Amino acid sequence: MVRSKKPLSVVSVFALVLSLTAVASAQGFFGVSIGGHDHHGRHGRRGGVSVNIGFPVGQGSHCAPVHVHHGGCRQWIPGHFENVCEQVWVPGTCRQVWVAPVYRTEYTSCGTPIQVLVCPGRFETVQEPGRYETVNRQVWIEGRWNMTCGF
DSSP: OOOOOOOHHHHHHHHHHHHHHHHHHHSSSEEEEESSBBBOOOOOOOOOOOEEOOOOOSSTTTOOOOOOGGGEEEEOOOEEEEEHHHHHHHEEOOOEEEEEEEEEEETTSSSSSEEEEEOOOEEEEEOOOOOOEEEEEEEEEEEEEEEOOOO
């Protein structure tokens, strides 16, 4: 025997909603959504019925009901550029410095002064100290969905 799938009638759905109302009102919250969206904000069947039942977390009557996300909770934030300031290390430069030759005065046996080369002149490489500099640059931030409901 082949059973045919029959859609739930409006009366049977209404009876289910009423029976769940008594349970949910005692312990949490109860919501009925008639239309084409599920709790993630996606489009569903036209004329569909969804039933949301939530229970508070914790004990006592001061607890808030559980939030069910819907299509209005999400907001698209498009991709964009942002300016970023960064501290960047800049190494010191190298430079060539001339060091003059060193001479010493000596006297000959006759008493005549003469200059004698002790150390020849040369170039030396001097490393300047490095430093930090602030650099501004633009960074691309990808687009994303943002939950605006706070949950």
